[in-house]
Amino acid sequence: MKIALVQDGLMCRAGGEQVALCFHKAFPDAPIYTQCYQPDLTFPEFKDCDIRTSWMQKIAKTDDTMKSLFFPLGVWAMQSHDLTDFDVVLMSGTHCAKYVKVKKDALVVSYSFTPFRLAWDPTSYAQYTEAGAVKKLLFNKVLTYLRNVDFRFGQRPDYYIAMTEETKQRLREAYQVKNRIDIINPPVNTQNFYISKKPKEYFLVVSRLEYYKKVDLVVEAFNRLGYPLVVVGKGVQAEEIKAMANNNITFLSGLSAQELADVYAGCRAFIFPQHEDYGITPLEANAAGRPVIAYGAGGVQATQIPVTDDPENATALFFQSQTVDDLIDAIKQFEIMENRFKPSFIRKHAESFDELKFINKIRSFVTDKYVQKRKSETTVIE
CATH class of the missing domain: 3.40.50.2000 (Glycogen Phosphorylase B;)
Known part of the structure; x- marks a missing residue:
């Protein structure tokens, strides 16, 4: 099982980065593909990982800059990651991890914190709610495009994993997910x-x-x-x-x-x-x-x-x-x-939320789904 890990960005010390670090502990030999990585801004444990950044690494030196350049540079940057050599892609994030290139028969598992907030819930941003009429009109045009793109790429994962029942329902509604969505609560060390x-x-x-x-x-x-x-x-x-x-x-x-x-x-x-x-x-x-x-x-x-x-x-x-x-x-x-x-x-x-339990659950989930996929492919061939 050749596996790659994908994370939106590694530019701060927050919950998403903790999840990515646990993915590394579950699959320590897997490379981590991400938009940008600044060692001094995130958890020091990432220095021991095989991290592969996009060309946007040369531009964005802070988390705020990376986020402000997401559209359209962040989208293009993540699309430049070619993961077609991997059998399994395990991604975490909300917005751009899903844009990487994967082969058609790869097993893709998305640990999604929530649908891309800017596209699906723009009113949670003051920049949107406080915008004037003209600026909000431009915002809406961009957001309509983003929502369409996000939905299209949101169809690629074979399985979604959600954090909570609330975020599970958001994922199902935003991406019209038909498969079962399992819930695995994020960890604390x-x-x-x-x-x-x-x-x-x-x-x-x-x-x-x-x-x-x-x-x-x-x-x-x-x-x-x-x-x-x-x-x-x-x-x-x-x-x-x-x-x-x-x-x-x-x-x-x-x-x-x-x-x-x-x-x-x-x-x-x-x-x-x-x-x-x-x-x-x-x-x-x-x-x-x-x-x-x-x-x-x-x-x-x-x-x-x-x-x-x-x-x-x-x-x-x-x-x-x-x-x-x-x-x-x-x-x-x-x-x-x-x-x-x-x-x-x-x-x-x-x-009861300790990271060791989380690591074991993630490893078991991905391994079980991969075995199931291989069995189904073998059955079809026979």
Whole structure:
């Protein structure tokens, strides 16, 4: 079984890159094809991998630049990858991994986080919703083309794997998938985190600073509360968010794995205000034994155990509206029950999502499907 791995890009440290790294651990001899790769911007473990970039590597030196050049350069760049020598192609991502060239009888498996967000859900981008009439008209023309192209290439995978039930339904609706879509939850490397016996006084956000992440909502809430808040991350909204923050809010970025583990272990609770397709960071907080205060929609419904009556058997407290008032109310409610959360229970819950289990599931899925395909081909020949 000659297998190739494909990832949209390796330009930051986020959930998609963690999945790609697990694919490498499942199939360590397989090369990784991607749009661009910058070793200093993503996980250091990729330095030991056989990574094959597109010609766009010479142009895009940051994640933001790579994304801004996606149309049309990113599409062309990924189409330049020729994987027709491979029997199996295992891809992960949302937008451009599916554009690589594969042979007709290859087994193609797509671990898709969600349908390409810009094409299928443009209202999640402030650049679209805040555009004027003329600019939005141009946007819509481009998006119609992108949606058609994305749908056409979305027909190539033989099998889709989804993160959650919600993203499974999105994939089925967007690409009209007829085959069964299995769900394999993305992993967390619990070995990277630990429980502290003496957490500190701050709350924590770990996130890219982009509009749909709603970090500005958290900053506004903590401006009003005056409580210590640590924000770890960078992104297009960084300067805007920093400018609105009071002195009780600290911003960090570029942390090592150990520094990040220390920040998680020291927080009172982790704040997660966005509607995320999945969200690895709440599970990372859980791996440090820390509870999560989250907007109760999207991926957290699959990864967290919300408080009902007993915080001792819960990992999170949900709030129901993405408003400053609702978040503040949730924080106040958390303070009442804070000492009743059990770090050992929260940590054990995170271990059920450990990356070793994910690696084994992915390896078994791909291997089983390949064996089935070979058997069916042999039967046809006979």
